[in-house]
Amino acid sequence: MSGPTSGEFEQIARYFAPLAKDYPLAFGLTDDAALIRPEPGQEIVVTTDCMVAGVHFFPDDAPERIARKLLRVNLSDLAAMGAAPVGYLLAAAWTEAVDDAWLARFAAGLAEDQARFGVALIGGDTAATPGALTLTITALGTVTAGAALRRSGAKPGDGVYVSGTIGDAYLGLQARKAALAGANAESARYFAERLDLPEPRLGLGRRLRGLATAAIDISDGLVADLGHICETSKLAAEIVASRVPLSPPAAALVARAPEYLPALLTGGDDYELCFAVPQGREGEIAALAGELGVALTRIGRCSAGAGVKVEGPDGTALAFERTGYRHF
Numbered sequence: 268m269s270g271p272t273s274g275e276f277e278q279i280a281r282y283f284a285p286l287a288k289d290y291p292l293a294f295g296l297t298d299d300a301a302l303i304r305p306e307p308g309q310e311i312v313v314t315t316d317c318m319v320a321g322v323h324f325f326p327d328d329a330p331e332r333i334a335r336k337l338l339r340v341n342l343s344d345l346a347a348m349g350a351a352p353v354g355y356l357l358a359a360a361w362t363e364a365v366d367d368a369w370l371a372r373f374a375a376g377l378a379e380d381q382a383r384f385g386v387a388l389i390g391g392d393t394a395a396t397p398g399a400l401t402l403t404i405t406a407l408g409t410v411t412a413g414a415a416l417r418r419s420g421a422k423p424g425d426g427v428y429v430s431g432t433i434g435d436a437y438l439g440l441q442a443r444k445a446a447l448a449g450a451n452a453e454s455a456r457y458f459a460e461r462l463d464l465p466e467p468r469l470g471l472g473r474r475l476r477g478l479a480t481a482a483i484d485i486s487d488g489l490v491a492d493l494g495h496i497c498e499t500s501k502l503a504a505e506i507v508a509s510r511v512p513l514s515p516p517a518a519a520l521v522a523r524a525p526e527y528l529p530a531l532l533t534g535g536d537d538y539e540l541c542f543a544v545p546q547g548r549e550g551e552i553a554a555l556a557g558e559l560g561v562a563l564t565r566i567g568r569c570s571a572g573a574g575v576k577v578e579g580p581d582g583t584a585l586a587f588e589r590t591g592y593r594h595f
């Protein structure tokens with residue numbers, strides 16, 4: 268293979284312009300830039316995330332999967348800010364291994380998740396690289412002016428919550444590296460799916476506006492990302508390991524091999540939301556969980572001080588080799 272046989276303009280017309288058709292102000296990707304026209308009283312939220320082959324994904328991963336994860340991790344950042352997604356820009360450095368068939372599958376993956384999450388491609392750029400396949404999305408969203416969720420608003424006494432389940436993506440990475448002992452093939456597939464296709468909690472993020480005092484999406488690992496809330500909110504947090512929600516296959520694995528627990532709490536790539544909620548508003552969180560069909564679990568609380576303390580299964584503090592896992 269020697270890279271795409273189509274030229275850049277043909278590539279845009281064939282694979283990428285169709286992804287912009289639902290966003291009129293991208294002008295079919297024929298102009299130098301797109302326009303953003305927020306409703307009065309709305310602010311633009313912007314975020315970017317880059318993925319590098321061999322660092323953030325396996326070079327032989329299915330192109331659809333790479334595309335969908337790239338979009339989803341960006342949307343997760345919008346979710347963490349309480350924003351509604353609008354559109355995204357794609358900057359790609361293609362390698363020689365990327366041919367037209369690969370591009371078609373990559374674009375199909377984007378199309379599938381665009382429809383699912385209500386966003387459109389609004390611009391971008393492509394180049395060829397002799398190095399690793401490098402893909403960057405910049406996602407844009409909107410939020411009511413002044414209402415974006417931040418990391419900085421947590422107060423001592425607030426409860427600490429997480430959405431969904433924690434640690435599946437870490438186990439998925441171990442499964443993909445054939446380094447996961449003690450899990451059957453079905454569990455290994457489930458974990459790998461959670462690694463490849465995180466669920467950006469967009470609906471939850473929007474509903475946490477005015478309810479959560481601080482929020483973050485878990486990309487580096489629960490302990491590290493809660494630590495970011497603590498740093499910016501200038502307080503401490505204590506969580507209880509046994510309260511951290513695990514999926515049934517992860518819980519079964521930890522029951523057999525408890526040594527996995529610290530890694531699940533620090534493993535990263537969960538893309539769940541971790542957030543703080545004032546005392547007295549727990550009932551609203553329970554109602555929201557029911558309404559959205561998303562598990563929202565109180566795992567601890569904020570207090571004066573600094574840093575994250577994790578109470579282990581035996582009641583003593585867990586010590587971690589590192590608080591955040593850095594991919595491969």
Ligand SMILES: [Mg+2]
Nearest residue numbers: 344347484486
């Ligand atoms: Mg983030």
